[in-house]
Amino acid sequence: xxxxxxxGGTQLKNRARGDYDQRTSSSTQIKHRNAVQGxxxxxxxxxxxxxxxxxxRPSDKLNPKTINPFGEQSRAPSAFAAIxxxxxxxxxxxxxxxxxxxxWECPPESLSFDPLLITLAEGLRETKHPYTFVSKEGFRxxxxxxxxxxxxxxxxxRLIPVLKAALVHxxxxxxxxxxxxxxxxxxxxxxxLNDHLKHLLTSLSKRLMDKKFKEPITSALQKLEQRGGSxxxxxxxxxxxxxxxxxx
Numbered sequence: 196x197x198x199x200x201x202x203g204g205t206q207l208k209n210r211a212r213g214d215y216d217q218r219t220s221s222s223t224q225i226k227h228r229n230a231v232q233g234x235x236x237x238x239x240x241x242x243x244x245x246x247x248x249x250x251x252r253p254s255d256k257l258n259p260k261t262i263n264p265f266g267e268q269s270r271a272p273s274a275f276a277a278i279x280x281x282x283x284x285x286x287x288x289x290x291x292x293x294x295x296x297x298x299w300e301c302p303p304e305s306l307s308f309d310p311l312l313i314t315l316a317e318g319l320r321e322t323k324h325p326y327t328f329v330s331k332e333g334f335r336x337x338x339x340x341x342x343x344x345x346x347x348x349x350x351x352x353r354l355i356p357v358l359k360a361a362l363v364h365x366x367x368x369x370x371x372x373x374x375x376x377x378x379x380x381x382x383x384x385x386x387x388l389n390d391h392l393k394h395l396l397t398s399l400s401k402r403l404m405d406k407k408f409k410e411p412i413t414s415a416l417q418k419l420e421q422r423g424g425s426x427x428x429x430x431x432x433x434x435x436x437x438x439x440x441x442x443x
Contacts, residue, residue, distance in 0.1 A: 213215045222316075227387075235241055236436070241360050261414055272388060273320075273321060273326075274317060275314065275317050275318035275320075275321055275326055275330060276321065276323075276326055278314060279326060279329065283314070284314065284315070284329060284333065285299060285300040285306060285309070285311070286298060286299045287300075287329075288325040288328060295325075295328055295332075296332075297329065297332050297333060297336060299336075302344065303336055303337055303339075303340045304340035304341055306337070307346075308346035308347060308350060309346075309349075309350060311337065312334065312337055312338075312346075312347060312350060312354065313350060313353055313354060313357060314381065315329075315330050315333045315334040315337065315378065316330075316334060316354055316357040316358055317330075317335065317357050318330025318331075318333075318334075319331060319358075319361040319369065319372045319373050319376055320361050320364055320369050322366055322368070322369065323368075327368075327372070331372045331375070331376070333388075334376050334379070335375075335376075335379055338379050338380065338422075343383050344383050344384060344385070347380065347383050347384055348384050348387045349356075351388065351390075351391055354380070355391040357378060358373055358376060358377055358380070358395065359394055359395055359398065361373025361376070362374065362377070362395060362398040362399065362402075363398045370402065370408075371411070374399075374411060374415050377395065377415065377419075378415050379416050381418060381419050381422040381423065382418075382422055385422050385423065385424070386422075386424045386426060386427070388419070388422070388423060388427075389423045389424075389426050389427050392419065392423065392427065392430050392431070393420060393430055393433070393434060396430070396431060396435060399412050399415070399416070399435065400434055400435050401439075403435070413438075416431055416438055417441045419431065420440060420441055421441060428435060428440050428442075
């Protein structure tokens with residue numbers, strides 16, 4: 196009887212030890228599996244590709260594959276900005292303590308207006324510094340040189356669409372620069388502008404509905420009439436019937 200009990204106790208002990216060994220083995224396997232997964236994860240995060248994602252290299256900005264198509268850096272510069280950055284505009288902005296000025300690389304009167312004057316007119320639609328100042332001041336100063344009329348008149352068919360683009364722009368400051376440039380051009384080319392005037396008056400008529408532009412537009416129209424002669428009045432009245440002539 197004692198032997199039977201002893202044999203039974205031994206079997207229970209052996210079974211308990213087996214269960215314990217099985218649990219220990221399972222626990223070891225789980226730890227090993229977690230260690231392997233952790234090692235793989237560590238390797239993946241330490242790979243060159245992962246490191247590049249966490250710490251992008253400066254050269255990645257030049258790689259089209261790494262550029263975010265919706266990122267700020269992907270926006271292409273405007274035509275004027277690109278030309279200016281490449282030295283295509285023969286002047287540079289000089290910052291003064293009171294006001295800025297342009298420094299020309301050569302006397303402006305020695306420069307060809309084609310395509311410089313048109314390029315500066317295109318820059319009137321810029322909204323960022325220094326392009327806004329360079330374009331409007333460069334356009335103004337170029338029209339002040341001796342012989343500007345002879346150089347500008349042949350360019351009118353190409354200049355007018357560019358000025359029109361500034362006059363229809365949604366930005367108020369762009370519109371104002373376009374309006375000032377139109378007046379400056381009229382001073383130089385005189386009645387030669389009349390043949391192209393009708394293409395610009397529609398946008399001026401629409402802006403007249405805005406009270407803040409009523410006075411500057413009326414002043415501009417008076418200067419256009421003054422420089423354009425008698426032929427300009429009928430053209431202005433055909434597009435803006437409410438306009439009152441300076442001769443009235």
